Amino acid sequence: MSDFLFEAPEVKSIPVHGEDKPYPIHRIFCVGRNYAAHAAEMGAEVDREAPWYFTKAAAHAVASGTTQPYPPGTENYHYEMELAFAIGQPVFRASRDEAAAAIYAYGCALDMTRRDRQQDGKDHRRPWDLGKDVEGAAVFAPMTKAGTFAVAGQRIHLEVNGVVKQDATLSEMVWSCEEVVEHLSRYYHLRPGDVIMTGTPAGVGPVVAGDEITGGIDGLAPISVTIGAAD
Template sequence: MARPLFPLPDIPGIPVRGETATYPIGRIFCVGRNYAAHAAEMGVEVDREAPFYFTKSAANAVLSGTVASYPPGTEDYHHEMELAVAVGRQLFQADRAEAGRAVFGYGCALDMTRRDLQIRERKKQRPWDLGKDVENGAVFGPLTPAADWQPRGDTAIRLSVNGEERQAATLSELVWTIDEILAHLSGFYHLRPGDLILTGTPAGVGPVRPGDRLRGVVDGLDPVELMLGEPA
């Protein structure tokens, strides 16, 4: 086998509760506008015909506890707290029952967003990549296996900045449920272990600045934490 011309940076594996091995990060799919109140605060409506998605690069993923520089090119960097779903088996053109059985585990995650760039590109009907696929912009807390934790409608999801609560909702507010998302997405991709789905963010997103400490929780899961440093 030919050797590569140069090494690439390592992609971190996500810690798993009760395991010494980590969950490798493959692809990251994100569900857009999956809480109606968040869609409303963004000035848009939920598309109830089907979920829609954008992606983030695995190379831009970091783990909870990271100190990340404030990114270049933005003056409006936003937090978005999400429940992450980790795929544990092959899944293609699945129904909801099969999709539900394919979950390896769940975790807390942050979808950090250059909001000014996202909105600018949205107005021009262009892709959101500059706004969404940000270096250090996909932050993952430890995973809990599906055998040990299951989402419920009354499960709370929250985010605080410097101890002040910014986002608060329950999983009952998800427009598309986890099994619906996985079944739908499996109609377009051969899903496999290593795939992660960020299921959407509640209302209350807002800007953060260098020095801010973010902490996101979903009841029963390990939290996700991030500190913003000065621009690099």
């Protein structure tokens, strides 16, 4: 018999190369406008004083290789290819060295976005939740431990039905992973289970039902998702 009034939700997780057990997701933080070219294509500029964030619910995480329905309430559903990383130890008000030591693993991710709903939020100075915190819109590939992968100038790319749409390098990120942890830990007690998505390069665009999205970062497991019919 359950200890709760109804069946508790499943714990979402990400496979990790070399581990028998997956990494359980606690929270998902996302860095906004971390590539200058993407900010420009959205009609904005990078805030170079400090990174800033939005969140996605852990319940909305899904695995690479799955089919996800085209979501309701949008006519402009966009892909965003990203580097994600996972926190491996508690960290609060971290130094740069402590921030680096707290990163457990890296992986490919997709931040799927109801762009029209996000624009509604911008136009009316309201939160982006309807645009960003979408069911099935945080896609994660298996992760690689930080000891065997170091962020440098690796290529990051995305294709839709085999056609390249995004093609950049990780060196184009405005804020490094360590800088993000150092800054974000001023506001949160970060801990194992926290996953951070580091923003997308230029080239974002819409998909429709039937499209296959693939992507990759050199040295990490590739990612894919198929857009299914709307519910």
